[in-house]
Amino acid sequence: MTLPGLARSVRDGDVPAVIHVVTTEAYAGWLAAQPEALGQWLSASDFKPAHRAFSLLPDVDGGLSVVVTLDDPEDHWALGDLPYRLPARDYRLEGFEGTALARLATGWGLGAYRFQRYKASKRAPARLLIESDTVFDEAVRTISACSLVRDLVNTPAEDMGPAQLAAAACALAHEFDATCEVIVGDALLSQGYPAIHAVGRASVHPPRLIDLRWGEMHNPEVVLVGKGVCFDTGGLDLKNASGMRHMKKDMGGAAxxxxxxxxIMSEHLPIRLRVLVPAVENAISGDAFRPGDVLKTRKGLTVEIDNTDAEGRLVLCDALAEASDGAPSLIIDFATLTGAARVALGTELPAFFTHNHAVANALVEAGTWAQDPLWRLPLVEEYRGQLDSGIADLLNCSTSPFGGAITAALFLDAFVPKTLDWVHIDLMAWNLRARPGRPRGGEAMGLRAVFAYLKTRYGGDRD
Structure with missing residues (x-):
């Protein structure tokens, strides 16, 4: 597999330009060891060593090399802005190998990403030559996974509704010899997923539950559950225009x-994987579910609707009940669930919840190692009373303006047995600003951290 921005070999007749990576602290010593003419060039071009600064360097034969100064050469995103800042040709790094090279290559490759379904990029990215097959393959696997998330989230609902999301899941299953079953429309009622059906029934695009399975039966089962609200109007509790503008990203958990x-599948992680995606559009019609309605759920609990804009937890509760049925080793759900988590932590740091302290500590450590941080928020038992209903087992959301991310997590917690390891991740799935390696738009957040954790728990060392 190849991706823009990375190459196994140079184009015929090309000589890759060398990138010299120098820390800002070591720059003076590096400069002193260079030919006098090169020092004069850098001085004449007013180059100042700073984090992620670079200068193009000529040689006597008219060739090109580059010096890049970094505060931290182990920064995953250290070279993430270079694919579109450097001339569009081939480059190679000196002095890096193994995990360090894979990190830099991954950051470079993700920086080369552009969403081009509707508008072509104005130029091709510079390409980084990776001669090690092991490093190249590792980087490509990670870039491909993150790029899939970005592509799915960036695609508007017109072209990424429940049917198209199911098609993307089935295509992925086909690629890796997995199975993918899809329950559609009223079949959700006959097969016991009433909450998913209720949320999606108002749309002309029928709701569905996507069920992907892969791996050997003797391996421990891991179930991933992703919120797949392909567009969220808010339902009858209608969002305003600004609140609705980016709701194509409300299937970010599914992505x-x-x-x-x-x-997981490309790395052949020794687990039995199941992926459950409730895919719906929260639309408005005469058949839309209403504030005050009481919905049945797969687990048998009844839910009174306080607000139709708290729909993600309703589709997730049926999927989590199904995920729990086989007593898997681990359940992890991803969801663009609450604005409250963004208020607490900002848009770039996903929140997560779990009862298992060992799992929580390991996830935080994995996020630090992968430079893909997650932050634990508490499941505060005293807040559970905010979900009490006078006529049903639960309200779908608290009537308090405070602690919304926690009460949403507590709602989901009611559908997962306490005997199971469960992690709930509440994330933005969207970059509001561009940073090196991370353009504006759809983004994979916490994915590399969770994979690092899974690899340690089920597959041995991360390196």
């Missing part, structure tokens, strides 16, 4: 579990 599944 994450499919991207993570791609990485």
């Amino acid at each position: 994450h579990v499919l991207g993570l599944a791609r990485l």
Whole structure:
């Protein structure tokens, strides 16, 4: 597999330009060891060593090399802005190998990403030559997984509704010899997924439950559940225009579990994988579910609707009940669930919840190692009373304006047995600003961290 921005070999007749990576602290010593003419060039071009600064360097034969100065050469994103800042040709790094090279190559490759379904990029990215097959393959697997997330989230609902999301999951299953079953429309009622059906029934695009399975039966089962609300109007509790503008990204949880599944399957992680995606559009029509309605759920609990814009937890509760049925080793759900988590942590740091302290500590450590941080928020038992209903087992959301991410997680917690390891991840799935390696738009957040954790728990060392 090849991706823009990375190459196994140079084009015929080309000589790759060398990238010299120098820390800002070591720059003076590096400069002193260079030919006098090169020092004069850097001085004449007013080059100042700073984090992610670079300068093109000529040689006597008219060739090109580059010096890049970094505060931290182990920064995953250290070279992430170079694919579109450097001239569009081939480059190679000196002095890096193994995990360090794979990290830099991954950051470079993700920086080369552009969503081009509707508008072509104005130029091709610079390409980084990776001669090690092992490093190249590792980087490509990660870039492919994250790019899948970005592509799915960036695609508007017109072209990424429940049917297209199911098609993407089935295509992924076909690629890796997995199975993919899809329950559609009223069949959700006959097969016991009433909450998914209720949320999606108002749309002309029928709701569905996507069920992908892969791996050997003797391996421990891991179930990934992803919120697949392909567009969220808010339902009868209608969002305003600004709140609705980016709601194509409300299937970001589904995108994450499919991207993570791609990485798991491409790495042949020794687990039995199941991916459940409730795919719906929260639309408005005469058949829309209403505030005050009481919905049945797969687990048998009844839910009174306080707000139709708290629909993600309703589709997730049926999927989590199904995920729990086989007592898997681990359940992880990803969801663009609450604005409250964004208020607490900002848009770039996903929140996660779990009862298992060992799992929580390991996830935080994995996120630090992968430079893909996650932050644990508490499941505060005292807040559970905010979900009490006078006529049903639960309200679908708290009537309090405070602690919304926690009460949403507590709602989901009611559908997972306490005997199971369960992690709930509440994330943005969207970059509001461009940073090196991370353009504006759809983004994989926490995916690399979770994979690093899974690899340690089920597959041995991360390196």
